[in-house]
Amino acid sequence: xxxxxxxxxxxxxxxxxxxxxxxxxxxxxxxxxxxxxxxxxxxxxxxxxxxxxxxxxxxxxxxxxxxxxxxxxxxxxxxxxxxxxxxxxxxxxxxxxxxxxxxxxxxxxxxxxxxxxxxxxxxxxxxxxxxxxxxxxxxxxxxxxxxxxxxxxxxxxxxxxxxxxxxxxxxxxxxxxxxxxxxxxxxxxxxxxxxxxxxxxxxxxxxxxxxxxxxxxxxxxxxxxxxxxxxxxxxxxxxxxxxxxxx
Amino acid sequence: xxxxxxxxxxxxxxxxxxxxxxxxxxxxxxxxxxxxxxxxxxxxxxxxxxxxxxxxxxxxxxxxxxxxxxxxxxxxxxxxxxxxxxxxxxxxxxxxxxxxxxxxxxxxxxxxxxxxxxxxxxxxxxxxxxxxxxxxxxxxxxxxxxxxxxxxxxxxxxxxxxxxxxxxxxxxxxxxxxxxxxxxxxxxxxxxxxxxxxxxxxxxxxxxxxxxxxxxxxxxxxxxxxxxxxxxxxxxxxxxxxxxxxxxxxxxxxxxxxxxxxxxxxxxxxxxxxxxxxxxxxxxxxxxxxxxxxxxx
Numbered sequence: 001x002x003x004x005x006x007x008x009x010x011x012x013x014x015x016x017x018x019x020x021x022x023x024x025x026x027x028x029x030x031x032x033x034x035x036x037x038x039x040x041x042x043x044x045x046x047x048x049x050x051x052x053x054x055x056x057x058x059x060x061x062x063x064x065x066x067x068x069x070x071x072x073x074x075x076x077x078x079x080x081x082x083x084x085x086x087x088x089x090x091x092x093x094x095x096x097x098x099x100x101x102x103x104x105x106x107x108x109x110x111x112x113x114x115x116x117x118x119x120x121x122x123x124x125x126x127x128x129x130x131x132x133x134x135x136x137x138x139x140x141x142x143x144x145x146x147x148x149x150x151x152x153x154x155x156x157x158x159x160x161x162x163x164x165x166x167x168x169x170x171x172x173x174x175x176x177x178x179x180x181x182x183x184x185x186x187x188x189x190x191x192x193x194x195x196x197x198x199x200x201x202x203x204x205x206x207x208x209x210x211x212x213x214x215x216x217x218x219x220x221x222x223x224x225x226x227x228x229x230x231x232x233x234x235x236x237x238x239x240x241x242x243x244x245x246x247x
Numbered sequence: 248x249x250x251x252x253x254x255x256x257x258x259x260x261x262x263x264x265x266x267x268x269x270x271x272x273x274x275x276x277x278x279x280x281x282x283x284x285x286x287x288x289x290x291x292x293x294x295x296x297x298x299x300x301x302x303x304x305x306x307x308x309x310x311x312x313x314x315x316x317x318x319x320x321x322x323x324x325x326x327x328x329x330x331x332x333x334x335x336x337x338x339x340x341x342x343x344x345x346x347x348x349x350x351x352x353x354x355x356x357x358x359x360x361x362x363x364x365x366x367x368x369x370x371x372x373x374x375x376x377x378x379x380x381x382x383x384x385x386x387x388x389x390x391x392x393x394x395x396x397x398x399x400x401x402x403x404x405x406x407x408x409x410x411x412x413x414x415x416x417x418x419x420x421x422x423x424x425x426x427x428x429x430x431x432x433x434x435x436x437x438x439x440x441x442x443x444x445x446x447x448x449x450x451x452x453x454x455x456x457x458x459x460x461x462x463x464x465x466x467x468x469x470x471x472x473x474x475x476x477x478x479x480x481x482x483x484x485x486x487x488x489x490x491x492x493x494x495x496x497x498x499x500x501x502x503x504x505x506x507x508x509x510x511x512x513x514x515x516x517x518x519x520x521x522x523x524x525x526x527x528x529x530x531x532x533x534x535x536x537x538x539x540x541x542x543x544x
Contacts, residue, residue, distance in 0.1 A: 057428045087430035095425060103421040104414070111411070112418040113429055163430055 008070040010035040010198050011078075011091075011167050016065035018055045019222075025051045025060070027222040031200070033167065034214075038189065038199045040230065042206035043219035044243060049202040050096065051222075053169050057083045057093060071166050087115050092165030096172040099156035102145030106136050106155060109144050113159035120164055129158045132191075150181040154188075161192070168192070170201035174208070186212050206243070210234045218243050249382025254501045256380070260389045260458055262497025263396035268451040268470070269477035269493040270403055270486050271444035277420035277484035278440045279331070281344045285352035286448060287471030291464055292355065293319050293449025294456035295363040302371050312453050316446040323445030326351065327438055335437075352468070359464050369461040370453075388457045396454055400490055403447070407486045412439050420484060473500075473518060476525035482535030492536065499524055 011033040019025035025048045033039045041049050054060040056067055056078060067078040069089060076089050086093070101109050110129060114122050130137035133154050139147065144155055153173060160168055173189070174182045182205065190212050193199050203209035210216045213230030218239060226239055233239055268290065275283045293315045300311035330351070334344060376387040407413040412435070419426040419436045427433050455470065456462040473496065481492020503512040503520045512520060528535060 059428075083428050084430055084432045086428075093428050095428065098422055098425055101418045101421045101425065104418055108414050108418070112414050112426075112431060115430055159429065 008068075008075070009033050010070055011200060012066075012068045012070060013052065014066045014068070016052065016055065016062065016067065018060055018062040018065070019048075019051065020060055024063075025222050026055065026065075028065070028224075029219065029222065030224055031217055033198055033200045035166075036193070036196055036198055037214040038193050038201070038212060038230075040206075040209040040213040040216045041200070041202045041219055042204075042210065042216060042233075042243065043225070047219040048222040049219055050171050053093065053095075053171050053202060055079075056091075056169065057086070069167070087113075087160075087163035087165065090164075090166035092160035092163050092168045094156045094160045094168065094170050094173065096175055100144045100147075100152050100159065102143065104144055105141050106144055106147070107140045109155055109159050110162050113162035115163040117164065125162055125164070129161060133158055150177055150184070153177060153181075153185065157188070157192070161197070165197060167198040167200060170199065172202055172204055174203065174205045182208065207234055250505060252381050253383035254505055255498070256383055256385055256389070256393075258498035258501035259494070260393050260396075260497070261501055262494035263393060263400060264451050264454045264458065264493075265474060265477045265497045266400055266490045266493030267396060267403070267447050267454070268474045269481065269489040270400075271447040271451075272474055273478045273481070273484055273489035274407075274416065274420075274440050274486050275444050276478070277486065278416055278437060279335075279344070280341045281331070281348060282341070282475075283444070284345065284348040284471070285355055286444070286474060287467035287469070288352050288355040288359065289319055289322070289445060289448030290452030290455060290467035290470065291359055291462075292322070292467075293452030294462055294466060295359060295368070295464070296449070297453045298368045298370060298456070299363065302368070308371070312450070315449040315453065319445035319447075319449035320442045321445070323441040323448075324438065327441045331437070331441070332434070356464065356468065363464065365464055367461045367463045368456075370457060372457065374457075374460040386458075388460070392454045392457050399447075399450060403443075404487060404490060406443075412436070416440060417486070473521040476521045479525055479535060480528050482537040485535065485537050488535055488537040495536075496521055496524060 009032040013029060013031040016026050016029045017024070029048065029052055031039065031041065031052070041052065043049055051060045055062045062079055069076045069078050069091060071090055078086065078091065081089060101112065104112070107126070110126050111122060114125060130140070135151055136155060136158060144152070147155060174185050177185060186208055189199060201209060210230040210233050216228060216230045216233045217224060218226040218233065226233065228236070268286065272283050272286050275281050296315035296318050297311045300306045300314055301308045330347065334347060372388055374386065374388055377384045378387070378390065407417065415431045415436050416439060419431055419433060452467060455466060459466070477493040477496040478489050480496055481488030481490070500517045500520045503517070504514055505511060532538070
């Protein structure tokens with residue numbers, strides 16, 4: 001850990017290169033996520049969006065570059081932190097698929113996501129989550145495998161929130177959800193953000209995701225291609241034409 | 248009627264030992280995808296260590312059991328550090344793990360033989376003391392085993408369902424990918440699983456030695472396949488299922504001796520009952536008694 005530089009963003013991905021074994025996917029990606037913002041990474045299939053998150057968790061390989069968390073006056077090297085300790089330093093992750101424990105009850109799913117800090121209490125945290133997600137409360141003793149797709153996504157998010165994260169990394173949170181649920185999901189993300197959780201998400205549904213984002217990055221071929229205020233990217237005719245598709 | 252009570256009681260005793268051995272095997276499979284072929288030899292090891300401490304060294308019997316459980320944990324821990332952890336890092340598949348486990352079993356047997364000999368042993372307890380219970384003869388050792396085994400089973404079930412590490416174990420078994428990115432320390436979960444299975448192996452070995460009255464160094468391996476049958480019956484990898492599967496299988500094997508079943512299956516054919524059960528389960532309910540399928544979304 002080194003001394004904090006207040007001009008540093010909360011989460012900083014710097015010139016990241018990597019991929020899977022010999023297959024190079026990321027060719028220098030730089031993403032800055034200021035504290036308490038929503039930042040979205042969009043781009044065509046194969047651009048390397050999800051690989052960024054997987055590299056952070058050691059699922060994909062990193063060949064060079066850095067990822068740092070700049071929190072409470074201390075800078076932590078995220079890539080040097082073991083994946084199971086990332087929730088402890090304040091980084092939460094919701095993978096795109098298989099993001100719940102189907103054989104465990106909803107209560108238990110939340111409990112295994114809980115990180116015991118001095119100022120946190122399992123029952124208290126779980127009650128807070130249940131106030132926010134009454135659907136889950138009603139099913140709290142049921143196996144998570146019996147939930148619907150929308151409820152599962154809710155549970156996955158709730159599980160990540162149980163570790164009181166400073167930043168949530170979301171891998172395509174709206175993938176596979178019915179259109180009505182997609183709206184609900186993005187509303188939910190705004191609410192989570194409003195209570196002070198920073199969000200970095202990777203999304204296919206670029207228009208909706210950028211619509212709620214403070215800042216957006218367009219990735220292509222594993223490189224930064226464009227970036228800007230979320231809503232301005234949605235309205236940029238060049239980006240719309242090439243990356244977002246016609247409305 | 249007294250026959251029924253006799254075999255029911257015998258079944259509960261055998262079943263409770265099966266349950267304890269099976270849950271260790273099932274936990275290891277669920278967490279590590281490892282078919283522990285050496286599980287039987289951990290029973291033998293536990294029984295012999297307890298014999299050595301309580302009979303040869305004349306130490307307290309219960310103290311000896313505790314030390315043998317610690318020894319079972321120690322051997323498991325050692326193997327985890329030198330063997331299994333490295334195999335995992337090298338991404339060994341289920342077949343490779345299975346072969347290595349078989350190798351461990353083949354090494355443990357001569358080691359036990361070297362240390363403790365091939366003679367038949369018995370614990371320093373009165374195996375002829377019996378009680379009369381509605382015409383059934385219940386051995387003192389059986390009663391002891393049933394009481395302590397039931398308490399152990401309850402403890403295991405509570406541990407798996409309520410303790411945080413028990414929940415972490417189930418979470419990791421259910422979705423290893425998510426577990427390792429959601430704050431669960433995988434190495435800690437795996438180590439806990441080995442320690443539990445090591446302790447339970449020794450405990451089941453002592454119980455089995457008590458119930459048999461006498462035992463030799465082939466005790467554990469001769470039971471291994473019956474344990475596997477119990478694990479499959481209760482759904483592979485389901486810890487609670489293994490407890491119930493072990494109990495049921497023990498009851499089947501004993502009750503099959505009642506004369507209403509083809510005049511009573513001779514007791515030396517009991518393993519046949521275990522494997523017939525196994526085959527029937529695999530044919531008609533391959534996911535086991537407690538298998539469930541998550542809703543597809």
